[in-house]
Amino acid sequence: MTVQFIEPDRADPRLAVERRYTMLVGGRSVAAASGRTIRRESPVHPGLVVGEFPDASAEDVERAILAARRAFDEGPWPRLSGKERAAYLYKISQAIRDHAEELALIESLEVGKTLAGARSEMNNCADLWQFAAGLVRGLEGSTHNALSEHALGLVLREPIGVVGVVTPWNYPLVIASERLPWALGAGCTIVLKPSEFTSGSSLRLGELARDAGLPDGVVNVVSGYGNPAGQILAEHPATDMVAFTGSQRVGRQIGAFAAPTIKRVGLELGGKGPVVVFADADLEAAANQVSRSIFSNQGQTCIAGSRLIVERRVAHEFVQRLEGLANRVTVGDPLNPDTKVGAFINPVQLGKVESYVRAGREAGARIVVGGERIGTNGGLFYQPTIFTDVRPDMSIVRDEIFGPVLAVQQFDTREEAIGIANDTIYGLSAVVWSLNIDNALQTIRGIRASRCGINGQEGAAEMPIGGYKQSGQGRELGHRGFDEYSEFKNIHINMAPSRAWL
Numbered sequence: 223m224t225v226q227f228i229e230p231d232r233a234d235p236r237l238a239v240e241r242r243y244t245m246l247v248g249g250r251s252v253a254a255a256s257g258r259t260i261r262r263e264s265p266v267h268p269g270l271v272v273g274e275f276p277d278a279s280a281e282d283v284e285r286a287i288l289a290a291r292r293a294f295d296e297g298p299w300p301r302l303s304g305k306e307r308a309a310y311l312y313k314i315s316q317a318i319r320d321h322a323e324e325l326a327l328i329e330s331l332e333v334g335k336t337l338a339g340a341r342s343e344m345n346n347c348a349d350l351w352q353f354a355a356g357l358v359r360g361l362e363g364s365t366h367n368a369l370s371e372h373a374l375g376l377v378l379r380e381p382i383g384v385v386g387v388v389t390p391w392n393y394p395l396v397i398a399s400e401r402l403p404w405a406l407g408a409g410c411t412i413v414l415k416p417s418e419f420t421s422g423s424s425l426r427l428g429e430l431a432r433d434a435g436l437p438d439g440v441v442n443v444v445s446g447y448g449n450p451a452g453q454i455l456a457e458h459p460a461t462d463m464v465a466f467t468g469s470q471r472v473g474r475q476i477g478a479f480a481a482p483t484i485k486r487v488g489l490e491l492g493g494k495g496p497v498v499v500f501a502d503a504d505l506e507a508a509a510n511q512v513s514r515s516i517f518s519n520q521g522q523t524c525i526a527g528s529r530l531i532v533e534r535r536v537a538h539e540f541v542q543r544l545e546g547l548a549n550r551v552t553v554g555d556p557l558n559p560d561t562k563v564g565a566f567i568n569p570v571q572l573g574k575v576e577s578y579v580r581a582g583r584e585a586g587a588r589i590v591v592g593g594e595r596i597g598t599n600g601g602l603f604y605q606p607t608i609f610t611d612v613r614p615d616m617s618i619v620r621d622e623i624f625g626p627v628l629a630v631q632q633f634d635t636r637e638e639a640i641g642i643a644n645d646t647i648y649g650l651s652a653v654v655w656s657l658n659i660d661n662a663l664q665t666i667r668g669i670r671a672s673r674c675g676i677n678g679q680e681g682a683a684e685m686p687i688g689g690y691k692q693s694g695q696g697r698e699l700g701h702r703g704f705d706e707y708s709e710f711k712n713i714h715i716n717m718a719p720s721r722a723w724l
Contacts, residue, residue, distance in 0.1 A: 254276035255444070262274070289438070386456065408707040413455060414427075490688060
């Protein structure tokens with residue numbers, strides 16, 4: 223059996239629409255001062271332009287930073303009540319719901335992900351804004367009334383200031399929505415810089431926020447390349463924080479750029495997520511979820527379960543289940559409702575995946591299924607791929623491939639499984655499958671990762687996310703997400719005359 227390929231339909235009328243975007247700076251729709259643009263070609267249909275974005279210079283981004291600075295220092299936003307800020311966030315949430323189909327189509331065309339998957343993501347985005355709005359009115363500091371009989375202590379929560387947010391290309395609006403509502407809810411102002419490959423949905427989000435009545439300069443959206451557009455957000459003395467999601471390599475650079483101004487840096491970087499499957503697990507459910515985690519969105523997901531660590535006595539059976547599922551996956555046209563796996567973001571990323579697969583073969587790992595490009599029209603498609611007979615030192619086990627490539631390792635004891643899971647520089651996500659809840663909890667507690675699951679891997683706005691080790695620093699979502707964008711001021715109130723010093 224081979225993977226089914228669904229040929230992309232170039233005659234689809236949704237492809238004929240010209241999509242040109244402008245940036246949002248200080249409440250105004252603007253082009254790059256130079257007039258230069260970035261033309262995003264479809265990863266599905268070679269040569270077809272699916273989006274055209276302004277190519278911002280350092281000066282363009284500085285204008286956005288200064289607009290955000292004025293909105294914070296002089297505007298009403300940080301001084302509004304929680305109730306007032308929450309009302310704006312609710313409006314933006316509803317605007318995302320009202321435009322969900324438009325936004326989903328933009329992301330499907332630019333990223334290459336399935337339209338069905340993008341629709342689900344837009345619902346998630348709206349939910350994130352709605353959840354954050356619900357928490358804003360409850361933001362609080364604290365009081366300390368046991369300092370002494372004549373003293374009272376106050377701890378005030380204040381917004382950190384102007385925040386630069388740099389987002390990646392794999393989940394443009396989801397990752398923006400995991401950050402912006404919390405930063406805005408805390409009272410900050412924003413300059414958002416999406417990836418140059420997938421800027422459309424973020425630029426539209428800026429317009430929706432403006433149309434919801436958000437004061438000018440509170441949200442600014444610029445498009446352009448990492449250098450200079452992203453770099454200046456980290457370097458500029460008028461930004462108080464930069465939040466970056468992306469690769470380890472660029473994350474290190476962002477930290478270095480931010481260091482001279484000692485600004486806060488939030489980083490969500492790579493992952494090499496372990497999935498531990500015990501013999502007593504529901505193997506059918508586990509196989510279904512493991513395959514979805516690593517193959518959906520073409521494996522271009524930082525929390526994908528890319529390392530399967532399965533108990534030896536069921537390893538052969540479990541891999542057979544995965545092989546059967548991989549062979550049933552439909553790859554191809556992202557706009558076709560039957561497609562499960564779309565196209566890669568660009569030829570460079572597909573070439574990177576191919577080089578890792580080649581290295582795995584040459585190192586002696588065995589390919590159970592996949593390992594090849596698929597399709598004939600020049601689109602960037604790749605088969606779901608599973609490796610067995612891997613060693614811990616292989617690059618397919620150690621490196622984040624960011625493709626639909628699963629490496630299978632085996633274990634005999636819980637301690638061995640935990641050791642294998644922790645044998646990585648990453649610590650972003652982990653999943654354990656076992657019907658013995660005590661065993662599952664003991665295992666997951668031993669794994670050094672932040673975003674964890676037992677018998678499934680689901681996201682929730684209520685739960686904080688972030689990374690251990692070299693997967694990043696800081697936390698987003700939940701109640702703690704507001705702390706990321708807050709400062710805490712200590713006020714000691716003396717209610718008795720001070721004793722004379724001299």
